[in-house]
Amino acid sequence: MSKAEWENNEEIKIFREYLRIPTVHPNIDYSDCVAFLKRQAASLDLPVDVVYPANEANPVVVMKWEGTEPELPSIILNSHTDVVPVFLEKWTHDPFSADIDDEGRIYARGSQDMKCVGTQYLAAIRALKASGYKPKRTFYLTYVPDEEAGGFFGMREFINGDYFKSLNVGLSLDEGSSTLDDSYYVYYAERTGWQIRFKISGTAGHGSILLPNTAGEKLNYIVDKMMGFRASQVQALKNDKSRFYGDVTTVNLTIVQGGVQRNVVPALIEVVFDLRIAIDVDLVALEKQIRDWCDEAGGGIEIIFEQKDEFVPPTKVDDSNPFWTAFEGALKEFDVKYHTYVCPGNTDSRFLRAIGIPAIGFSPIRNTPILLHDHDEYLGADTYLEGIKVYTKLIAAVGNV
Known part of the structure; x- marks a missing residue:
């Protein structure tokens, strides 16, 4: 694709709009982010709630895609809305402009970590709904704050509340990381x-x-x-x-x-x-x-x-876990290489695993420099669009377990 084609792609437009919202530490104002996510939910005809598990400064946005068998345990597609600070003098592009260069690299803080995943979920659901697919299990898209500061005012408090308990969660998908080669990393545990x-x-x-x-x-x-x-x-x-x-x-x-x-x-x-x-x-x-x-x-x-932190048992990545079987089958169907690993860092998945909910960390970013928290963080437009296709298969697969 050319630069003009990338700039005019509707899914990339949505991604870039999200990247331009400066939900950057410290002292984040999430109001524009919440408004953006509400508009996205409306465009997909998904009901949306905003809850405040810790305080009014840290909202959790929850979209619901109801399944045909809502009594089954649900699946959350989690992502965090906050990003780490930037040092402007180290960037060659404004970190909140989401500039695209001639090679299709989209420069922005959060392009890899992890606003890409948050809008790829939306794009995958848009594609699935357009195809007529209806999942058995209900999906909840959760957009949480504070992960980059430890998650103590976001996911940690969210899972302790009655609202979360009412979701009857059976699986969580969350962030992974980019890879330098043509394989994907899948994280099943954290240190x-x-x-x-x-x-x-x-x-x-x-x-x-x-x-x-x-x-x-x-x-x-x-x-x-x-x-x-x-x-x-x-x-x-x-x-x-x-x-x-x-x-x-x-x-x-x-x-x-x-x-x-x-x-x-x-x-x-x-x-x-x-x-x-x-571990x-x-x-x-x-x-x-x-x-x-x-x-x-x-x-x-x-x-x-x-x-x-206490020891948290890893999520099983074998035939004893039907969600893993479906997840792995979708990756094989997409014909990509992948490796299962213990995540080197910490994500919100640790809070879910600690209460017995299987959690898989995955970001469909390959053949890309690992720039999480780094200067000039970017994600290739074609890589972003490929990730949407991957999530479309993954969501369809786990949604019918």
Whole structure:
């Protein structure tokens, strides 16, 4: 297709309109986004609700496509409406203009993560309705806020309310990621997130004295052990090329704080580590190991878990899960390559899996640089249109399970 053809394509027009709504952190005003989604629901003749599970600043928009057997557990097609901040000086295009270049690349924050999926759902339903298809199961299209800030004012609160419980959800589809080759990634689980603050106390005094049991010595011990653990995971990836990023535990030092003056040995130093723990790790044993390291360092170290997620069982991707069988069958029918993986990051799917609802993470983006949260984020117009065709098959397949 030519640039003019892409610009005049109705589905791409809808996508670009959505991208131009700056639902960007911090302090997001979702009012224009809600109005846009209401118009889309009206164009598809779908009833729509707006609910506020956490507060008035964080709306969840829910569209309903009723199935012929509404008593069956429903399916939610989830996407988040918020996007991460931008650094304008790093972009070659205005991040909220949705410019298309001559190669069909649509530049915008959210083009990959994940406004594309939100409008691809709509386009797929438009195509299915036009073909006369009617699903057995009811679909709910949920557009949630706050995912990029953790989902604590969006999906986490939404699933705890009576409104969500009334939906009788049996499956959730949500975001995945782009791939560099011609295959798709399908995510069936997520690692467990821990963020640990070590408050390290020690002997204080003059910087000219070799004081015993200082906070700096203990800091050195803890950092050495944590970074050694990190190095073991880097090596594990190198040793087994079949492993994916989500198959190992990531350990990253993110904050160091302490000291008041250059010649004063501090009484307290704090260090924070972000861990994303592989699903095969014994969490109890890992916590004990970390606490043992604190004792070995000399004691006087308080551990504060600023985030301590519980283990969430993965969604089954085998014949025991009829939704997976249908999903996989649709991908095979489309004749595309795909791989099932543990998602390296966190998405709203973790909240659904935690309450026993199967959740599959999937974004139909292939042969594309991975630009989630990056500068000059873009999605190819042809890739976007191909994704609509993929979702059309997927939605039809799982809707009739």
